[in-house]
Amino acid sequence: MEIFGIPIQAFLGQLLLGLVNGSFYAMLSLGLAVIFGLLGIVNFAHGALYMIGAYVAWIGADRFGMNYWVALFVAPLVVAAGGMVVERTLLKHLYKLDPLYGLLLTFGLALIAEGVFRDQFGVSGQQYAVPEALQGATNLGFMVLPNYRAWVVLVSLGVCLGTWFLIERTRLGSYLRAGTENPALVQAFGVNVPLMVMLTYGAGTGLAALAGVLAAPVIQITPLMGSNLIITVFAVVVIGGMGSILGSILTGLALGLVEGLTKVFYPEASNIVVFVIMAIVLVIRPAGLFGKEK
């Protein structure tokens, strides 16, 4: 059996790989959506934070013998702590200004971070071993799926759904959303809004770092790994609708699939297909697929 001249087995394999990549997109765009939706900051440093997350895992393993499972918690915490310092010292001065200022600041920070890591470690990159428990591969019949990639999909889906639930379905989430609508009023009810904002930015950056740790064993850890990805992830957020949590998750996964299929039918276009879709979506629905018109 064939679909458009491609054997169905190969087709399924490509869909599954698309899902793996899509889960990275989903997790990264989720962090961006949280930060934009609740803080109004266009966080261009997201790719750099993802890169730093991977490097924290690598440095931890290389210098201190930290294993993968510990790194999964330590790297996001380290990066979130750094993110919160940036929020308190730099970003908080920009909330009342045009979002462009936040974009420029975070873009500059990203360039600095990439430069520092390039200077320290070069661009050829470092290797991070797949943890022992997740080594090996499972033969699914239509393809051999490395266990680690399956793990990535599970973690990513879990984290995405957890974040969505936290923001859309819990009391804490409702404070957060209220705080962005009317900070003064929420403050008056005794909620510490600046603290909440700081923790939100920390959580968003932590998500980027977590994606970095998850990616570390499957790709070359280089200072450029974030900038290779960030533009695509931004396109995902724009397509999903800036600030829409659920939109960014679903769009991330869907675009992973679309990109995966493009790699089969017309590989040369695989790095632009996302932008073509973005252009079409912006023409038809300027607020994005899941965004609300303001």
Next chain:
Amino acid sequence: MFKLKHLAIACGTAATLAAAAPAQAQYSGDVIRIGFISDLSGLYADIDGPAGAEAIKMAVADLGGAVNGKKIEVLVADHQNKADVAAAKAREWFDQQGLDLLIGGTNSGTSLAMAKVAAEKKKPFIAIGAGSSALTNEQCSPYTVHYAYDTTALAKGTVPAVVKAGGKSWYFLTADYAFGTALQGDASKLVTASGGTIAGSVRHPLAASDFSSFLLQAQTSKAQILGLANAGGDTINAIKAANEFGITKTMKLAGLLMFINDVHSLGLKATQGMYLTDSWYWNQSAESKAWGRRFFEKFKRMPSSLQAADYSATLTYLNAIKAIGTDDGDKAIEKLHTVKINDMYAKNGYIRADGSMIHDMYLMQVKTPETSTTPWDYYNVVATSKGEDAFTTKAESRCALWK
């Protein structure tokens, strides 16, 4: 004013005589400017990049920083892998800085663009990091010297050896730009000429983030050999994913362009046994080893063949203009076509009418972790191809200047 001019002429004459230079010594602007435009920050920055610029400066320093009493200046710029940026920078330097020699770093697209600018300005252009054989074929120019390697030499070094060892059917994973398609084209011809077959190919974007999808397509082809017609970070990520997805169990990988930095980064465990062709290896002779040590002192890593070629090319050019006493573009290129190149990089090298610098190429096999005894001890040199056999032959050449 009149007197001042006389004084200047007198001083100039005295200086020329004192330096005992050839009587007609003339260097435009009284300074020799060498420009180096390469990828200083992107995926090719380790194989050439800032350390390549330093290698050029090492050559300048070895000549005392001057030729016949005229200071040598080195300008360095990052082209960010964009051909238009490279061409614009080259043009700016030729027009505004009086650039005498342009050295092109990695990325064929940028070098093809810079070669056009240099030809228009009638100044020598030495391409080092770029691999595309188009530089000395369809797009050959009297002002271009292709110094280190090209896609033809890489394919000729690796492909017949692999086919001979039993790798008959090939599938190509190709970087979708000038270099990748040139390499795939050159390699494909050799596969069929050596009695092998082409099962297919897939083109991936430069700096692709994920290779699993492309690799799966390669595996479906049931070919024996996966030819990697890409470079740098792309090659590294492709090899990594091939190991992860178990592709290496059913297919053998042949890296058509791999540098020692790639092997270092991936480690011997992932690369052992792979064949690759290169123009130079730090441990190939006592001279190369000595230079490698000097480089190591500075950067705490061994040089790639490109960095060695950056050094050698700079020395070759400076010695040539020293001998002729001028940095005039036409005279310099004429001289370059007559010199013999003998240094730590090449033995009896020479520059042919099509612009190729003809020198020996080496087929290496990556050592196993057990046989590697010292840091950066990565290769066994398994075969040496003589320059005349390693590069394009006259019959194959598509360069109008060499007919």
